[in-house]
Amino acid sequence: MPTTDTRPGGAVDVRGLRKTYGGRDVVDGLDLQATAGTVTAVLGPNGAGKTTTVECCEGLRSPDGGTVRVLGLDPVTDAAALRPRVGVMLQDGGLPTGVRAMEMLRHVARMYAAPRDVDGLAERLGLPAFGRTTVRRLSGGQRQRLALAAAVVGRPEVVFLDEPSAGMDPQSRHAVWDLVRELRADGVAVVLTTHLMDEAEDLADVVHVVDHGRVIASGNVPDLLSDGTAGRSPRLRFGARPGLPVAVLATHLDDAAPDGGWTVTEDEPGEYVVTGPVHPTTLTALTTWLARHDVLATRITVGRRTLEDVFLDLTGRHLR
Numbered sequence: 001m002p003t004t005d006t007r008p009g010g011a012v013d014v015r016g017l018r019k020t021y022g023g024r025d026v027v028d029g030l031d032l033q034a035t036a037g038t039v040t041a042v043l044g045p046n047g048a049g050k051t052t053t054v055e056c057c058e059g060l061r062s063p064d065g066g067t068v069r070v071l072g073l074d075p076v077t078d079a080a081a082l083r084p085r086v087g088v089m090l091q092d093g094g095l096p097t098g099v100r101a102m103e104m105l106r107h108v109a110r111m112y113a114a115p116r117d118v119d120g121l122a123e124r125l126g127l128p129a130f131g132r133t134t135v136r137r138l139s140g141g142q143r144q145r146l147a148l149a150a151a152v153v154g155r156p157e158v159v160f161l162d163e164p165s166a167g168m169d170p171q172s173r174h175a176v177w178d179l180v181r182e183l184r185a186d187g188v189a190v191v192l193t194t195h196l197m198d199e200a201e202d203l204a205d206v207v208h209v210v211d212h213g214r215v216i217a218s219g220n221v222p223d224l225l226s227d228g229t230a231g232r233s234p235r236l237r238f239g240a241r242p243g244l245p246v247a248v249l250a251t252h253l254d255d256a257a258p259d260g261g262w263t264v265t266e267d268e269p270g271e272y273v274v275t276g277p278v279h280p281t282t283l284t285a286l287t288t289w290l291a292r293h294d295v296l297a298t299r300i301t302v303g304r305r306t307l308e309d310v311f312l313d314l315t316g317r318h319l320r
């Protein structure tokens, strides 16, 4: 049954988590809370420590420091008590490879007291199309969908999903996202790791942005996206030949639109971002400067700030 967990820290409560490999802290004092009826995303680049963190929550790894509680219990020492209450979808599927897909799901369902309707769940995740195929012959995306079904078939109170839509086609991805939203509506605490900003933006109630084993920003998506003065305005991006004098351009924009306090950065060779309160005259000022310097922009776009921008602002690096 979904939890109505109201304990301080919520259904998942991680404080000061530390995990060291070969003398290197891959998780370095990480705090994370997740509550019932919410989707909590752990967003960060490859190697940030997301999988290690959720594996500590799943009882698959022992922390080297800090505390981890899931439904008030210790995932390692209370593993048996937590098993029927927690659903886990591992990044590599973690499934036995020699059995047929639907056989495996039915077998998992039988281990729970009140499982979901297996056929209904399988149908909505598109499993019948490969139900008689052995797990080892499934594609990565098929394996992911089967692993998700296995994680939720027992009606868990807490679900951990590690990169749930990795390797999936858009249709499957949306089926997964719909299921995650339904779990939330049923009161489940869903924790997902992802390096896909659109997955975090579309699905999550709360996002923890992780880098180098630490949470560097947390909050709901609108709050994260409106963080700071520049964040309240859209981002102006353009493509042009690499190596433009960005400081000179910023000064020109300042002269043309003095309310700005503009910054212009070349994020990647030939990819520019203009930060400041963009309005119609900013575009005129930009194109005038480009024309004067005989620069043909290949593309100019104005769009809202994204979680990718949040990460870039905080770290100076892209998420991927």
Ligand SMILES: Nc1ncnc2c1ncn2[C@@H]1O[C@H](COP(=O)(O)OP(=O)(O)OP(=O)(O)O)[C@@H](O)[C@H]1O
Pocket (backbone or CB within 6 Å): 021, 022, 026, 044, 045, 046, 047, 048, 049, 050, 051, 052, 053, 195
């Ligand atoms: N068993 C291990 N032994 C040594 N190093 C490890 C081990 N497991 C993970 N690491 C290292 O710890 C760091 C964090 O890995 P982790 O898988 O938690 O990151 P992640 O954020 O989930 O990244 P990804 O999205 O690539 O899975 C990486 O540098 C990884 O190489």
